[in-house]
Amino acid sequence: MAPNAHIKKAFLAMRALGIKDAQVKPVLKDLLTLYDKNWELIAEDNYRVLADAIFDSQEAQAIQESKGKKVDEAKEDEEGCASEVGRGKKKFHESIEEDDEALAESDRPLKRLRRRGEGGSALTSPSLDSPNLEETPAYGEESGLILLPFHPVPTETHPDAGELIVPKDELITDMPSSSFHSDSVERGDSSVLMLEMEKTNGHVEDMAGETVSTVDGITNDVSPITAGRLSEQKLASTVEDPSALELASSALGEVKLNLSFAPATRGTNQHVPSMEELRRAMEEKCLRSYKILDPNFSVIGFMNDICSCYLDLATKGKDSSNQMPKPLPFVTTNIDALKKSAASMAFTSQGSNDHMGVVENVSVDDSMGLVVVPECQLSADEWRLISSIGDITLGKETIEIPWVNEVNDKVPPVFRYIAQSLVYQDAAVKFSLGNIKDDQCCSSCCGDCLAPSMGCSCATAFNGFAYTADGLLQNDFLEQCISEARDPQKQIVQYCKECPFEKAQKEVTLEPCKGHLKRKVIKECWNKCGCMRKCGNRVVQQGIHNKLQVFFTPNGRGWGLRTLEKLPKGAFICEFAGEILTVPELFQRNSERRTSPVILDAYWGSEDISGADKALCLDVMHYGNISRFINHRCLDANLIEIPVHVETTDSHYYHPAFFTTREIDAMEELTWDYGVRFNNDVFPTSPFHCRCGSEFCRIIKQISKGKNVKKRA
Numbered sequence: 001m002a003p004n005a006h007i008k009k010a011f012l013a014m015r016a017l018g019i020k021d022a023q024v025k026p027v028l029k030d031l032l033t034l035y036d037k038n039w040e041l042i043a044e045d046n047y048r049v050l051a052d053a054i055f056d057s058q059e060a061q062a063i064q065e066s067k068g069k070k071v072d073e074a075k076e077d078e079e080g081c082a083s084e085v086g087r088g089k090k091k092f093h094e095s096i097e098e099d100d101e102a103l104a105e106s107d108r109p110l111k112r113l114r115r116r117g118e119g120g121s122a123l124t125s126p127s128l129d130s131p132n133l134e135e136t137p138a139y140g141e142e143s144g145l146i147l148l149p150f151h152p153v154p155t156e157t158h159p160d161a162g163e164l165i166v167p168k169d170e171l172i173t174d175m176p177s178s179s180f181h182s183d184s185v186e187r188g189d190s191s192v193l194m195l196e197m198e199k200t201n202g203h204v205e206d207m208a209g210e211t212v213s214t215v216d217g218i219t220n221d222v223s224p225i226t227a228g229r230l231s232e233q234k235l236a237s238t239v240e241d242p243s244a245l246e247l248a249s250s251a252l253g254e255v256k257l258n259l260s261f262a263p264a265t266r267g268t269n270q271h272v273p274s275m276e277e278l279r280r281a282m283e284e285k286c287l288r289s290y291k292i293l294d295p296n297f298s299v300i301g302f303m304n305d306i307c308s309c310y311l312d313l314a315t316k317g318k319d320s321s322n323q324m325p326k327p328l329p330f331v332t333t334n335i336d337a338l339k340k341s342a343a344s345m346a347f348t349s350q351g352s353n354d355h356m357g358v359v360e361n362v363s364v365d366d367s368m369g370l371v372v373v374p375e376c377q378l379s380a381d382e383w384r385l386i387s388s389i390g391d392i393t394l395g396k397e398t399i400e401i402p403w404v405n406e407v408n409d410k411v412p413p414v415f416r417y418i419a420q421s422l423v424y425q426d427a428a429v430k431f432s433l434g435n436i437k438d439d440q441c442c443s444s445c446c447g448d449c450l451a452p453s454m455g456c457s458c459a460t461a462f463n464g465f466a467y468t469a470d471g472l473l474q475n476d477f478l479e480q481c482i483s484e485a486r487d488p489q490k491q492i493v494q495y496c497k498e499c500p501f502e503k504a505q506k507e508v509t510l511e512p513c514k515g516h517l518k519r520k521v522i523k524e525c526w527n528k529c530g531c532m533r534k535c536g537n538r539v540v541q542q543g544i545h546n547k548l549q550v551f552f553t554p555n556g557r558g559w560g561l562r563t564l565e566k567l568p569k570g571a572f573i574c575e576f577a578g579e580i581l582t583v584p585e586l587f588q589r590n591s592e593r594r595t596s597p598v599i600l601d602a603y604w605g606s607e608d609i610s611g612a613d614k615a616l617c618l619d620v621m622h623y624g625n626i627s628r629f630i631n632h633r634c635l636d637a638n639l640i641e642i643p644v645h646v647e648t649t650d651s652h653y654y655h656p657a658f659f660t661t662r663e664i665d666a667m668e669e670l671t672w673d674y675g676v677r678f679n680n681d682v683f684p685t686s687p688f689h690c691r692c693g694s695e696f697c698r699i700i701k702q703i704s705k706g707k708n709v710k711k712r713a
Ligand SMILES: C[S@@+](CC[C@H](N)C(=O)[O-])C[C@H]1O[C@@H](n2cnc3c(N)ncnc32)[C@H](O)[C@@H]1O
Pocket: 556, 557, 558, 559, 560, 593, 594, 595, 596, 627, 628, 629, 630, 631, 632, 633, 685, 686, 688, 689, 690, 691, 692
């Protein structure tokens, strides 16, 4: 690589960390000399050596400066400042010096991603991880736009305070220097949260308070606050007090902002929310409630919101918080992410960054920062997309499913999340009690049909229950399904007299049916049954319950779905929910397809699916659930799709449901064999070059077959 390309990459890497070029230059120069221009060493682990060297040089500089100050102080003491007046004067000087120190530190990077001694990669910028560096902003361009939810109200004494704050220089200028202690933020219940800025030597400075009104009208006693840099926060619980949460601290940890329960409330039915929970709750609140920071936004109001969020989370109770530990997604909050998203038009067409009080060089995992979004320029869909980071289902499932992109700046495609399939237009799917025959339900059951004493007609009509008492698939049943799907010897193929699929292609000469696999199906109990809602024969209808995550795959397969927890064999993951279309309707949608529809053909060929309207399929392109992100894997996929009857036993409609074919580790991608042949041009999805990585990959087999044929010829 040309030397200037190396330099450019190094600067880009540092810019992604919020380190200014001027800070990079001297250190890089030294490193090049030290390493004898060995770029390989410098670039290793995403320029970790360079970042560490910059941090080290900054720390050394800060220590040098503080030593200088101590010498000055000692001199002052020697000269004798013993009188009260003298002490007051000294305190004044100290506070000025603290401000100076903070100012001196304002050139520091936004955040050190990895503190010294901690493992892992120092740099986790998504744009750097991206295999395509071309996609990162060109050197010299502004790379990001974020704004801390912090906007002081202009006052007589601080007329400039109404301006937007640039995080990397964000001294808290609306508050006088020294120490801050706001107690008694009354919320009308017994839990009182104390917000305190404390010195790390353990003592909280009890300063004379002054009354400040907050945005929500609550009047608090607030004493002066020491200038600190929110962008250099350390977010962690304090070690000494497990119920206290450290919100922020200055770079060297001299000043900390802690959130703690008042002693009187300890031991009540409350849990201490994690910083991640709190941060996520606050991010959502800021996106939903504030959207764009208005000039009246006050940091005190913001801190009050933190307290009430904290209180809300704390009083939810331990159990509810345990149900769903909230993994913090790797969030791309910079403007480049949005430039490439559906929201791009809104951003690029309107105004320059200058209009928005712009900030540059944002560390993407500094999620206290928010994208500054001019609200009026975004469509509802775009808003939904941005705010679905924590839960792509937008609350439509009982469990949250976050999305993350550790590879590039892309955001997920716009689609409407639906937890249940919906008829698009012509599909004749209607459920009625009258259509369910007595032998197709278990009206005489009560309780749990899986209890041994029960003789349940739902089970007898379908050769026994498919589920175990643990809610997993019976192993025998699952193994049969797997071998029928994978082993051609075990497959029963049925042929339609007049295949709706061939018919829908409107070819002049109707092609013969290519055959449909006869499938094993599951019948669940439903509303006409006498059993309880939690009956063990109701699994798919209970919905998704595992911790899943949508993520961007690193090898060119777009988005995928993975599990965040270990899954047992035979576990239900999700159903394939989308628009219910007739096959002709599907073919009318001749758009470029990114998603693969599912044909509900489990019974085709075995009975007369006369009339094209009866042959149905599901399309997840515009309306769908999490299954729209499941990628294909040839043959040995870890999910299998099994037809499940819930509301009806009609053969033309069922729920295609995904179950695990084996135990799956946390963070493993969930895959499913679409059944695509790659040489079959009738499969209703756009062809894709398979990158499943399976040793049984059909495309690889085809390629090697082709090579062999050529060789023989
Ligand atoms: C149901 S979608 C899966 C989600 C999709 N990856 C996305 O980003 O939205 C199916 C599409 O994903 C891509 N895909 C799925 N499996 C793949 C594979 N094994 N290799 C390459 N592309 C794949 C293809 O573009 C396919 O049309």
